[in-house]
Amino acid sequence: KKTFRKYKELLGPTWKDFTAVLLTHADKAEEAGFSEEAYLHNASSTLLSxxxxxxxxxxxxxxxxxxxxxxxxTILRKLLNFLRQNNYQVLLKHDKE
Incomplete structure (x- = not known):
């Protein structure tokens, strides 16, 4: 919850609409015998949340x-799909100084 509050503080109340998670080391998960789906099925409650x-x-x-x-x-297709799901809106955060 503390992390989520920090995201909201940094990016504003709509941060969830403009955020995608990059999970690295898929190769390590595969070496351990986990497919992408199996890894996510066994992920921590924090990550799943x-x-x-x-x-x-x-x-x-x-x-x-x-x-x-x-x-x-593949990554570009996924990111474009995320943008499409968000009606092509992007978060533009401007400093107010």
Missing amino acids: LLNSVKNKYVFLDNQKSIIKEERA
């Missing part, structure tokens, strides 16, 4: 591969 808060917008990234063209395309 965060993912639920951001409407399950996440990208699972394999750190061992240099982000090759195909993986970049």
Whole structure:
């Protein structure tokens, strides 16, 4: 809850609409015998709560591969889908000084 309050403080009350979670080390999960779905099924309640808060917008990234063209395309498709779900709105936070 403390982390969520910090996000809200930094990004404003609509932070959840403009946030996606980047999960790295998919290669380590795979080495341990977990698929993406199995890993998330066994994830901590904190991570699951965060993912639920951001409407399950996440990208699972394999750190061992240099982000090759195909993986970049997959990530870009997911990010564009997140934007589409958010009616193409983006969060623009301006400092008030």
